[in-house]
Amino acid sequence: MANLKLTYFDFHGGRGEPARLALSIGAVPFEDDRVPFADWERRKEDTPFGSLPVLEVDGQTISQSNAINRYIGKLVDLYPSDPWQAALCDEAMEAVEDVLSEIVPTMFLPEEEKKARRKALAEGPIPFYLIRLQQRLEAHGGRYFAAGRLTVADLKVAMLIRQLTSGVLDHVPPDLPDRFAPKLVEHYEQIKNNPAVKAYYSKHGVDA
Ligand SMILES: N[C@@H](CCC(=O)N[C@@H](CS)C(=O)NCC(=O)O)C(=O)O
Numbered sequence: 001m002a003n004l005k006l007t008y009f010d011f012h013g014g015r016g017e018p019a020r021l022a023l024s025i026g027a028v029p030f031e032d033d034r035v036p037f038a039d040w041e042r043r044k045e046d047t048p049f050g051s052l053p054v055l056e057v058d059g060q061t062i063s064q065s066n067a068i069n070r071y072i073g074k075l076v077d078l079y080p081s082d083p084w085q086a087a088l089c090d091e092a093m094e095a096v097e098d099v100l101s102e103i104v105p106t107m108f109l110p111e112e113e114k115k116a117r118r119k120a121l122a123e124g125p126i127p128f129y130l131i132r133l134q135q136r137l138e139a140h141g142g143r144y145f146a147a148g149r150l151t152v153a154d155l156k157v158a159m160l161i162r163q164l165t166s167g168v169l170d171h172v173p174p175d176l177p178d179r180f181a182p183k184l185v186e187h188y189e190q191i192k193n194n195p196a197v198k199a200y201y202s203k204h205g206v207d208a
Pocket residue numbers: 014015044050051052053063064065066097104
């Protein structure tokens with residue numbers, strides 16, 4: 001097995017978390033390099049696109065969260081081998097990227113602007129993506145986004161729901177998923193109760 005080092009910010013969530021979870025579910029040892037926010041400016045220049053996550057495989061580097069998710073998904077059998085199912089898995093992961101690319105930039109806005117932008121997101125794009133993701137889940141049987149089994153798409157959507165329901169995003173009501181996409185909340189609970197996911201969070205001393 002290759003030597004793996006996954007670099008992401010030092011918190012439980014975000015774009016790096018699905019890969020951390022997938023490696024843990026697959027029981028693949030990896031160096032879990034957690035970057036404190038205070039160190040980021042110094043380390044940013046050394047990443048391929050000035051962002052995290054980054055995965056090092058035997059000293060070679062790749063970035064872009066979904067490229068990493070696909071690569072790790074293939075290593076640990078959490079990515080479909082069937083091309084159509086793989087495309088469905090990608091579809092869900094890219095939809096999460098669409099919504100994250102609206103949410104993440106608000107973190108760096110001054111307070112008043114952040115409030116206005118997040119209020120607008122909570123009244124439009126976030127419910128839109130929640131409703132459409134739920135429709136896609138239901139279209140594929142209601143339990144998994146692709147292949148009728150756990151894939152990295154489920155981990156990525158679950159991390160979005162975890163973030164939205166946790167209340168960490170000021171001005172975004174944490175009940176949006178319950179109101180607009182209760183089936184995604186059920187799906188998140190199902191992922192949270194996966195024994196390997198539970199073991200991962202209990203090892204880190206946090207609630208899933
Ligand atoms: N398209 C990239 C986006 C990566 C991205 O924007 N990551 C954020 C954290 S979730 C980041 O590194 N922000 C710090 C910065 O841009 O300086 C991916 O999917 O990995």
